[in-house]
Amino acid sequence: MVDPQPMTGRVAFVTGAARGIGRAIALALAEAGADVAVADVHPARFEGERYYRLRQRVSGPEEDEPTVAVVAARGRRSLEQSVDVADLGSVEAAAARCAAELGPPDVLVNNAGIVNNIAPIAHMGAEDWDREVRVNLSGMFHTVRTVVPAMAERGWGRVVNISSVAALTPGLGQPAYAASKAGVLGFTRAVAQEFGTRGVTANAILPGLIATPLVRSMPAPLRDHYTSRAAVGRLGEPEDIAQLALFLASPAAGYVTGAAIPCDGGLSGAAREGLGGDGDAG
Numbered sequence: 001m002v003d004p005q006p007m008t009g010r011v012a013f014v015t016g017a018a019r020g021i022g023r024a025i026a027l028a029l030a031e032a033g034a035d036v037a038v039a040d041v042h043p044a045r046f047e048g049e050r051y052y053r054l055r056q057r058v059s060g061p062e063e064d065e066p067t068v069a070v071v072a073a074r075g076r077r078s079l080e081q082s083v084d085v086a087d088l089g090s091v092e093a094a095a096a097r098c099a100a101e102l103g104p105p106d107v108l109v110n111n112a113g114i115v116n117n118i119a120p121i122a123h124m125g126a127e128d129w130d131r132e133v134r135v136n137l138s139g140m141f142h143t144v145r146t147v148v149p150a151m152a153e154r155g156w157g158r159v160v161n162i163s164s165v166a167a168l169t170p171g172l173g174q175p176a177y178a179a180s181k182a183g184v185l186g187f188t189r190a191v192a193q194e195f196g197t198r199g200v201t202a203n204a205i206l207p208g209l210i211a212t213p214l215v216r217s218m219p220a221p222l223r224d225h226y227t228s229r230a231a232v233g234r235l236g237e238p239e240d241i242a243q244l245a246l247f248l249a250s251p252a253a254g255y256v257t258g259a260a261i262p263c264d265g266g267l268s269g270a271a272r273e274g275l276g277g278d279g280d281a282g
């Protein structure tokens, strides 16, 4: 029988968990029994989910509550942490507070990411390039360096890194994003290799186009292009990613490590190139 609460007694540190995919992952982990540190550069900047959700799977007042409040409503301990993952000192301070108040993280979800920089290479500012790489890729180095050695000492840990299908098939004008997300795949394998014999797994998820504020800010033609090419013919939902992250974070996934798993409605594996279409697999 499948354990409905496989994360009971575990502490999860989820970056970028104030909204979007990170919020959905934090809530799925809490639902499964974990205590959750909600680590975000703007932990209190929460936009009501109803403003961007395309399909309502959660209804009721919780939609307008910050992530920490919803985690607490699930009966779990939660901690709101103001963290800039691009800053090693900020990450170290947050991890220390998490260890003191919730316990040391058993699960690290590296979800914080930005796309603030869509431009042809010749027009891309060097500082914009650096910031995107620093948040999307160096941020994962900072968190792994800070919390994973202690997981290995305790003999159990899970690292889930959020990459993107853009790592494999970059969108036009996203060189820094594509490079940073491709770097995540190599870094994930390195973490898996270094810590595998000490009970720590590390895997990467490659989301397709998921209905979050980040995607709403994309140019509409780019968004429509990806939507029409997905085999299932719809945008993904944050929960689509959260359920995969939950599995990878669970004890059941102990033999999955170093993997790069698309969760993209078929965008990378079964794209409907040239078909257009408006199907919905539900």
Ligand SMILES: NC(=O)c1ccc[n+]([C@@H]2O[C@H](COP(=O)([O-])OP(=O)(O)OC[C@H]3O[C@@H](n4cnc5c(N)ncnc54)[C@H](O)[C@@H]3O)[C@@H](O)[C@H]2O)c1
Pocket (backbone or CB within 6 Å): 015, 016, 017, 018, 019, 020, 021, 022, 039, 040, 041, 042, 083, 084, 085, 086, 111, 112, 113, 114, 135, 162, 163, 164, 165, 206, 207, 208, 209, 210, 211, 212, 213, 214, 215
């Ligand atoms: N939405 C998609 O279609 C999609 C597709 C592929 C990959 N992704 C990846 O999934 C992750 C989450 O995306 P989303 O769509 O939920 O984005 P989002 O913008 O809705 O949420 C990202 C969260 O990360 C936080 N954040 C940003 N910079 C940070 C920093 N320096 N330190 C700590 N927190 C920071 C933001 O405050 C925000 O709460 C990102 O890594 C993104 O690249 C998203």
